[in-house]
Amino acid sequence: MLVLACLAHNAWYWGVHKGAPVTDMLAMLPRDEQRPLAGQATQALADAGARRITVLIGGGQKDQAQRAADAFLQALGDMPARHRVADSEQQAWLTLYAPVRAGLLSPQARERLAKAPTEELADQALAALYQPVGGPRVGAWSDDPLNLFGQWLAERGQSSRVRVQDGRLMLTDPDAPDRHYALVLIELPGSGFEISAQRSLQPRLDAATQAAEGQGARVIRAGVPLFAAAASDQAEREIHTIGLGSLVGIVALTLLAFRSIRPRLLVALSMAVGLCVATSVSLLVFGQLHLVTLIFGASLLGVAENYGSNYFSARQGLAAAERWAMLRRQIPIVSLAMATTVIGYALLALPSFPGLRQIAVFSAVGLVAAFVTVLWWFPLLDGGGRMAPTRFADWLGSRRALWPSLKARGLLVLLLVSAALVAWGASRLRFDDDIRQLQSAPAGLVAQQREFARLMQAPGLAQFFVVQGRDEQRLLEREEALTARLRDMKLGAQAVSDWLPSLKRQREDAELAARRTAELRPVLADKLGQAVAPAATASASLAPQAWLASPASGPVRAQWLGRLGEGMASVVMLRGAESAEARSALAALQLDGVTWVDKVGEVSTLLGRYRQLMSAVLLLGFVLTWAALAWRFGRAAWRALAPTALACLLTVALLAIGGQVLQLFHILPLLILLGLGVDYGIFLLEQPGRSETRPFLSVTLAAASTLLSFGLLALSGTPALQAFGLTLLMGVFLAWLLTPFFLPPHA
DSSP states (O other): OHHHHHHHHHHIIIIISOOOOBOOGGGTSOOOTTOHHHHHHHHHHHHHHTTEEEEEEEEEOHHHHHHHHHHHHHHHTTSOEEOBOOHHHHHHHHHHHGGGGGGOOOHHHHHHHHHSOHHHHHHHHHHHHHOSSOSOOOSOGGGOTTOHHHHHHHHHHHTOSOEEETTEEEEEOTTOTTOEEEEEEEEOSSOTTOHHHHHHHHHHHHHHHHHHHTTTOEEEEEOHHHHHHHHHHHHHHHHHHHHHHHHHHHHHHHHHHHSOHHHHHHHHHHHHHHHHHHHHHHHHHHSSOBHHHHHHHHHHHHHHHHHHHHHHHHHTTOOGGGHHHHHHHHHHHHHHHHHHHHHHHHHTTSSSOHHHHHHHHHHHHHHHHHHHHHHHHHHHHSOSSOOOOOHHHHHHHHGGGGSOOOOHHHHHHHHHHHHHHHHHHHHTOOBOOOGGGGOOOOHHHHHHHHHHHHHHTOOOSSEEEEEEESSHHHHHHHHHHHHHHHHHTTOEEEOGGGTSOOHHHHHHHHHHHHHHHHHHHHHHHHHHTSOOOOOOOOOOOOOHHHHHHSGGGGGGGGGEEEEETTEEEEEEEEESOOSHHHHHHHHTOOOTTEEEEEHHHHHHHHHHHHHHHHHHHHHHHHHHHHHHHHHHHGGGHHHHHHHHHHHHHHHHHHHHHTTOOBOHHHHHHHHHHHHHHHHHHHHHHHSOOTTOOHHHHHHHHHHHHHHHHTGGGGGOSSHHHHHHHHHHHHHHHHHHHHGGGGSOTTO
């Protein structure tokens, strides 16, 4: 009944509901529980970026770039894309800002008005009057002799390298003025992390790129959806590789060991039930499944196979009537093995790490479901006849006799050799928790992103400030205080308050401009020999609601977070903060309502903290496992646990000797190794005799299956999974190799 319910749930979720795995890597990473505001701001920025792709087309003459952009847009079809700017949109800027221009001053204009003598200001106004070509100006010269509004508009334009030319968004390479690019903005209707959106986007984007390149243009694409699509494609390939490779290897082993496809089909059934139940329970607990969890689930096949292999290894040579008695003998042993493995997975759920918790629940539930399937279904489905041992099974089980029985002196020599290797590894041990070590995006995509950032001079997304205030105006005032400090530090900033000054700033600037202009007019009249008409008074002010509703808010609208936590919040983004010294100075900046966010540094610190925490959890796991073993084996429990403990130490040492820089994803698999390795000790210690072939057959088949599944993760292009797989590849082999050495010497 449970399995049928889970099957129905899976069919509804994947078929009717059209559910899809989550590919957003941020969903897997830990949140900084001490700074929830930073996490919320990061998620808001990520949500905005997950729908946007930016494309630069050109690299040659302007008309060539424009023709290539037209070809690109035509091939793109009806996908929402923007390259042209309508006259009505440009007019909307003036419609928004012209009525409030009296309160809009650039920082340079504000400083000049506050300090410059009236005579100097008059000379500047006359120079602007007689200059044949000047900056942008709105209205008559007499309305704004110093062109304060024009300077404010010009400063807004300088914040971006994109210019409107012939009604198009265009850009010129700062290092090569003869290279021009057309800018195309693509806004996806849904999140770029949705696999269905990625599959519909990628072919059309590739076709549009080919059309533009056919015009002799260069195409530079950037955006989060491109990285999500690359990660999704890679993960899908790895699911097929790992799942198929594991399945083929395990089928081959089963046929060799049991000469029948029935054991393979039943073992596959137990694994399918485990994955089905694990998927349903995980969806009910978390509401969604991450793609990394499903990749890990593919490797779970090899672990769940242990229980089926043990059943059929013990079943060999027995008549049908004996299988129930055999099962009663096996239940305590297999239950203990299952419990120790589940302990290893359950310990992954202890830290506040969303990805690990999902993997822990998925794996633990899947293993328990597969285990129960073996106990309840296999005796009813195994055919009921006598299972004659195969030649391969007899040969493989008899290999147990090749291991010498080590007494105290032999064990001491083994431990001394191991200690030497561990000491060598300890001398070369290095840790690096930098999240950038886990970067696995295609090199071509990364190169395009870097070239895009160079051409656009776009602000960085990994480091920024979150500003918070009790209301909109308090928020804007705090933003203005922050941007002033950043200007003093010679750092560029992109802030909402650059486009939407606070009401307080607007009033102060309007008063300053009116006072200095009133002082200026008599001097201008004297120099011109005629009266200067007074400007029309303007008392209007710009409110956030009007700004947000206007196209003028488009460039920085994503930085306005709105209500977040107990107040309003926004993001101030930075340019020129790449150096470690600059980031240190920014982190030390102390202003009310301002929070520094260095996402790369924070996540790297969290990974380091969890690495240390999971090392402590691993020690706890050994203690709990020893307690479970002592309940069954008493004083001999150390013989089942010591091989795995030694395998863990040797694995870390060999990784260090091999030049691996260790991080969290080298420590986590040691928890899995704890559960797997102890299983081998349990099965062999229960029947330790050198002539016993069935336990060693079961252990060897289980280890081989695990190496085929988890070991294949070492081939993954995802660094975290690669580290996971490589650690288990070495650890499982060492645990299997060492366990017979620790069996009682009289066995």
